[in-house]
Amino acid sequence: MSALHIKKGATKHSAYNLRPSFSDVQERHTIAVLVENEPGVLARVIGLFSGRGYNIESLTVAEVDHTGHLSRITIVTTGTPQVIEQIKAQLGRIVSVHEVHDLTVEGASVERELAMLKVVGDGEKRVEALRLADIFRANVVDSTLSSFVFEITGAPEKIDAFADLMRPLGLSEIARTGIAALMRGD
Amino acid sequence: MLVQALKDQGVDTVFGYPGGAVLPIYDEIFQQNDVRHVLVRHEQGAVHAAEGYARSTGKPGVVLVTSGPGATNAVTGLTDALMDSIPIVVFTGQVPTFMIGSDAFQEADTVGITRPCTKHNWLVKDTNTLSGVIHEAFHVATSGRPGPVLVDIPKDVQFATGTYTKPSPTASHYQPRVKGDLEEITELVAAMEKAKRPVFYTGGGVINSGPAASQLLRELVDATGFPITSTLMGLGAYPASGKNWLGMLGMHGLYEANLAMHDCDLLINIGARFDDRITGRIDAFSPKSTKAHIDIDPSSINKVIKTDIPIVGDVAHVLEDMLKVWKSRGRKTNAEAVAKWHMKINDWRKVDCLAFTAGDKTIKPQQALARLEALTKGRDRYITTEVGQHQMWAAQYLTFEDPNRWMTSGGLGTMGYGFPASIGVQMAHPESLVINVAGEASWLMNMQEMGTAVQYRLPVKQFILNNERLGMVRQWQELLHGERYSHSWSEALPDFVKLAEAFGAKGIICKDPADLDDAIMEMIDHDGPVIFDCLVEKHENCFPMIPSGKAHNEMLLGEAETQGVIQAGGAVLV
Ligand SMILES: Cc1cc2nc3c(=O)[nH]c(=O)nc-3n(C[C@H](O)[C@H](O)[C@H](O)COP(=O)(O)OP(=O)(O)OC[C@H]3O[C@@H](n4cnc5c(N)ncnc54)[C@H](O)[C@@H]3O)c2cc1C
Numbered sequence: 001m002s003a004l005h006i007k008k009g010a011t012k013h014s015a016y017n018l019r020p021s022f023s024d025v026q027e028r029h030t031i032a033v034l035v036e037n038e039p040g041v042l043a044r045v046i047g048l049f050s051g052r053g054y055n056i057e058s059l060t061v062a063e064v065d066h067t068g069h070l071s072r073i074t075i076v077t078t079g080t081p082q083v084i085e086q087i088k089a090q091l092g093r094i095v096s097v098h099e100v101h102d103l104t105v106e107g108a109s110v111e112r113e114l115a116m117l118k119v120v121g122d123g124e125k126r127v128e129a130l131r132l133a134d135i136f137r138a139n140v141v142d143s144t145l146s147s148f149v150f151e152i153t154g155a156p157e158k159i160d161a162f163a164d165l166m167r168p169l170g171l172s173e174i175a176r177t178g179i180a181a182l183m184r185g186d
Numbered sequence: 187m188l189v190q191a192l193k194d195q196g197v198d199t200v201f202g203y204p205g206g207a208v209l210p211i212y213d214e215i216f217q218q219n220d221v222r223h224v225l226v227r228h229e230q231g232a233v234h235a236a237e238g239y240a241r242s243t244g245k246p247g248v249v250l251v252t253s254g255p256g257a258t259n260a261v262t263g264l265t266d267a268l269m270d271s272i273p274i275v276v277f278t279g280q281v282p283t284f285m286i287g288s289d290a291f292q293e294a295d296t297v298g299i300t301r302p303c304t305k306h307n308w309l310v311k312d313t314n315t316l317s318g319v320i321h322e323a324f325h326v327a328t329s330g331r332p333g334p335v336l337v338d339i340p341k342d343v344q345f346a347t348g349t350y351t352k353p354s355p356t357a358s359h360y361q362p363r364v365k366g367d368l369e370e371i372t373e374l375v376a377a378m379e380k381a382k383r384p385v386f387y388t389g390g391g392v393i394n395s396g397p398a399a400s401q402l403l404r405e406l407v408d409a410t411g412f413p414i415t416s417t418l419m420g421l422g423a424y425p426a427s428g429k430n431w432l433g434m435l436g437m438h439g440l441y442e443a444n445l446a447m448h449d450c451d452l453l454i455n456i457g458a459r460f461d462d463r464i465t466g467r468i469d470a471f472s473p474k475s476t477k478a479h480i481d482i483d484p485s486s487i488n489k490v491i492k493t494d495i496p497i498v499g500d501v502a503h504v505l506e507d508m509l510k511v512w513k514s515r516g517r518k519t520n521a522e523a524v525a526k527w528h529m530k531i532n533d534w535r536k537v538d539c540l541a542f543t544a545g546d547k548t549i550k551p552q553q554a555l556a557r558l559e560a561l562t563k564g565r566d567r568y569i570t571t572e573v574g575q576h577q578m579w580a581a582q583y584l585t586f587e588d589p590n591r592w593m594t595s596g597g598l599g600t601m602g603y604g605f606p607a608s609i610g611v612q613m614a615h616p617e618s619l620v621i622n623v624a625g626e627a628s629w630l631m632n633m634q635e636m637g638t639a640v641q642y643r644l645p646v647k648q649f650i651l652n653n654e655r656l657g658m659v660r661q662w663q664e665l666l667h668g669e670r671y672s673h674s675w676s677e678a679l680p681d682f683v684k685l686a687e688a689f690g691a692k693g694i695i696c697k698d699p700a701d702l703d704d705a706i707m708e709m710i711d712h713d714g715p716v717i718f719d720c721l722v723e724k725h726e727n728c729f730p731m732i733p734s735g736k737a738h739n740e741m742l743l744g745e746a747e748t749q750g751v752i753q754a755g756g757a758v759l760v
C-alpha cells in the first residue's frame with residue numbers, strides 16, 4: 001500500500017480529453033473564407049478540420065478574384081457555439097487566409113447548390129420524372145431514349161427533396177457542387 | 187542568394203546537416219564567413235538547438251537540412267516549436283522541380299508532411315521568388331504568435347540565378363493585431379480596482395513578447411501588489427525573488443499558487459493558454475473568478491475556459507496601455523482586501539509544499555537541484571531540461587530572475603529536447619554557464635550531440651538525475667496502474683563517465699550526498715562539456731501533484747509523513 005490516499009489504479013481520468021462544458025446545442029453555420037489562391041491552401045483548410053475533429057457538411061472552392069489571386073471557400077459546418085467560434089478563430093490563424101465571415105450570424109444570406117441527377121427508366125416512370133422536374137424547375141441537359149440528366153439549382157433541402165422523389169423513378173447517379181452562399185443586400 | 191537573404195535577416199548562426207539536395211547551398215556557405223554553420227549529428231538536434239538559440243535570444247533560430255530523411259527527421263522539432271510558439275525558420279532541400287512526384291531518390295512531400303506542424307510553409311518553384319519567400323518566412327515566424335516555418339527549395343531552384351529583393355516589412359498581408367481594445371482594457375482595469383482576491387496568471391506569451399513585456403509586467407505587479415504565478419513556459423518573466431511571486435502553478439505547481447487560482451475573484455491571464463496541465467478539471471477550475479485573458483492569438487481565447495474580458499493583442503502593448511489607464515484613473519486597488527488575500531496566501535505558503543528531507547546515503551533529486559541552485563545562483567546561467575520528473579523538479583527548485591533563461595519542452599513534452607537545446611543556447615551565449623537538467627532516459631534520445639558539443643568546444647553541462655527509471659512514467663504507473671511498472675526501467679545504461687571520455691569530454695559520477703557540492707563545483711569549473719551522472723533515489727515521486735481530472739484544491743502533497751506537515755499517512759486532498 002502506498003502512503004497516498006487515492007486508491008491505486010482507481011482512476012481512469014485522463015488529462016487529455018477534458019473538454020469544457022459550454023453549451024451542448026449543435027448549430028449549423030455557413031462560413032465564407034477568402035484565401036490566397038496558392039497550392040496547398042485547400043489542404044490547409046481541410047487539414048485543420050480533420051486535425052481538430054471539426055465537421056464539414058459541405059465545402060466548395062473556386063477562384064473569385066483572378067488578379068488578386070484570391071479564392072473563396074464556402075464551408076458548412078456543425079458544432080456547439082464554442083466549437084464554431086474556435087473554427088473561425090483557427091481559420092483566421094492560417095497565414096494564407098485573408099478574411100473569415102460567418103454568414104449565419106453576420107446577417108441574412110442566400111445559399112444555393114447545383115446538382116445533376118441521372119435518371120434511367122422508361123414508360124410511366126419517365127413521364128413522371130419529367131413532370132416532377134418541371135415542378136422543381138430542373139432543366140434537362142442530356143437525354144437519351146432511356147435516360148435524362150437533370151440540372152437543378154436551389155437550397156440544399158430542395159435538392160434533397162428532388163433526389164428523394166427521383167429515387168423510385170430510376171435515379172442512378174447524382175453529382176452536387178456543395179453550397180455557395182452570399183450575404184443579402186449591399 | 188539564400189545566404190544573402192540570411193545576412194539581410196541578421197542571421198549569424200545556422201544549425202544544419204548536409205545532403206545531396208542542399209549541396210548548392212552548402213557550397214555558398216563554404217565561401218563566406220558571415221553566417222556560422224553548426225554541424226549537428228541528427229536533424230532533430232538541429233531544430234532543438236535552433237529552439238534553444240531562439241528562446242534564449244528572442245531571435246528566430248535557423249535550420250538547414252536535406253530532402254527526404256533530413257526533412258522527416260526535423261518533424262519532431264517543428265512540432266515542438268509549434269506547440270511552444272518558438273520562432274524557427276527551417277530550410278529543406280528538395281529534388282529538382284521536374285522530378286517532383288516521381289518518387290525520386292530522397293524525395294518526400296515535405297510541405298505536405300510539415301503542413302500541420304508548421305505555422306506556414308512554402309515550396310519555392312521559381313528562383314525569382316526565393317528571396318521574397320525567405321523574407322516572408324522570417325516575418326511570419328516572428329510576427330503575431332511566433333512559430334516554426336519551413337521553406338522547401340528544389341535543387342534546380344538553388345542552382346538557377348534570379349533577381350534578389352531586399353526585405354521590406356510592409357510586403358506581407360500577414361499583419362496580426364498587436365494593440366488591445368481600449369474598452370476591454372478599461373473594463374479590466376475597473377475590475378482590478380475592485381478585486382479582493384486578484385491573481386496574475388502569466389505564461390510563455392510574456393517571454394514571446396520580449397524583454398519590454400517582462401519589464402512592464404514587473405512594474406504592473408509591483409505597483410498593484412497583486413500576487414503572480416506563472417506556467418512552466420513563463421518562468422523568469424517575473425523574478426522568483428519578487429515579493430508577489432507565488433511560484434509555478436499547475437499539475438506540479440506550488441500549493442499556494444494553485445490554491446490562489448482556485449480561490450481568486452479576478453484571474454488575469456497574460457499570455458498563457460489554459461493548458462490542461464493548468465486547469466485540471468475544467469468545471470472545477472477557478473470557480474469564483476472573473477476571467478480576463480490577454481493573448482495575441484484569438485483562437486487561444488475561449489478555447490478551453492470561458493473568458494469574461496477577452497483582450498486580443500501583444501502583451502507588451504496591452505500592458506503598456508493597462509498601466510496608462512490604471513494610472514490615469516488614480517492608481518486604485520482594494521488595498522485592504524488585497525492585504526488580507528496575501529495573509530491567506532501566506533498561510534498556504536506555510537505548508538511549505540516543496541519541503542523534502544535530504545538523504546544522507548542516497549542523493550534525493552530535489553536535493554541535487556537545491557544544491558545546483560545554491561551553487562549556481564547569481565551566475566550568468568541558462569537552464570535547459572529534458573522531459574520527466576527532473577524537468578518538474580528543475581522548475582520547482584531552480585529560480586529564475588530574468589526571461590529567456592529557461593528553455594524547456596512544455597507543450598509537446600519532447601524527451602531529447604534539452605541536450606541539443608543547450609547547444610543552441612551555448613552557441614548564442616558562449617561565455618555563459620549553460621546547464622541541461624536531464625533524466626538518463628531522455629538524455630539518451632539525443633546523446634549523439636556530444637559530438638557537436640565537443641567539436642565546437644561548447645562547455646555545456648549535462649546534469650543527469652539518474653534514477654535508472656523512466657521516472658515520470660513510473661510515477662503514473664504507481665499512482666494510476668497499481669504499481670505495475672511496465673517497461674519503465676532504464677536497463678543497460680551506459681557508463682556515463684566512459685561515454686563522456688569516449689567523446690573526448692569530461693565525465694563525473696556522484697552518488698554520495700557528501701560529495702555533491704564538490705562534484706557540482708568540479709562540473710562548473712571545468713572548461714568544456716561535462717556529463718554529470720548524479721545517481722539519485724530511484725522511486726522518488728514528484729509532488730505536489732494534481733492528479734489529472736482533479737481540481738486545484740484536490741492536490742496531492744506527497745509522502746507527507748516525511749514532512750510532518752500534514753498528518754502521518756499520506757497525501758492530502760485539501
Ligand atoms: C511532464 C510535463 C508536466 C507539465 N506540468 C506542468 C505544470 O505543472 N505546470 C505548468 O505550468 N506547465 C506544465 N507543463 C507544460 C504544459 O504542458 C504547457 O506547455 C504549458 O503550461 C503552457 O504554457 P503557457 O500557457 O504559458 O502557453 P505557451 O505554450 O507558452 O503559449 C503562449 C500563449 O501566449 C500567446 N502569445 C504568444 N506570444 C504572445 C504575445 N506576444 N502577446 C500575447 N500573447 C502571446 C500564445 O498565443 C499562447 O496562447 C508540463 C509539461 C510536461 C512535459
Ligand SMILES: Cc1ncc(C[n+]2csc(CCOP(=O)(O)OP(=O)(O)O)c2C)c(N)n1
Pocket residue numbers: 572573574575576577598599600601602624625626627628629651653655656657658659
Ligand atoms: C519522445 C518521448 N517519448 C516518450 C515520452 C513519454 N515520457 C514522458 S516522461 C518519460 C520518462 C522520462 O524519463 P527520464 O528522462 O529518465 O526522466 P525522469 O522522469 O526519470 O526524471 C517518458 C517516457 C515523451 N515525453 N517523449
